[in-house]
Amino acid sequence: MSGIARIVRLLAHVAAAILVIWILLFLFDADRANDVVHWFQRAADWLATWSRNLFSIDNAKLRTTVNYGIAAVVYLFVGSLVTRVSRRD
Structure with a gap:
């Protein structure tokens, strides 16, 4: 695989x-005033x-x-697509 x-x-x-971490933080009602949570958002x-x-x-949670x-x-x-294409070359 190329660099x-x-x-x-x-x-x-x-x-x-x-994105997944933000979804989890949102689902578990993390405090959005927290700097880390705000960064992920x-x-x-x-x-x-x-x-x-x-x-x-x-x-809102489902959305x-x-x-x-x-x-x-x-x-x-x-x-994944880029990785597969680069393996063919």
Whole structure:
């Protein structure tokens, strides 16, 4: 695997981890005034800019899980795809 593919895979995994951590913090009602929680919220909002309002679900916890979860899955898929393509070359 090339060095660039490894970097892309690592970044995809980090992005997905940030999104999953934010989902868990939100589900467990973490204090958003906390600096660490606030950082994860801002990072996840930025990473999921394109998907955070994808579905309008009344339940806030389900909406957050679905919309941010979709972003996490897409990041993992893209990272995996880049890795596979680079192995063929």
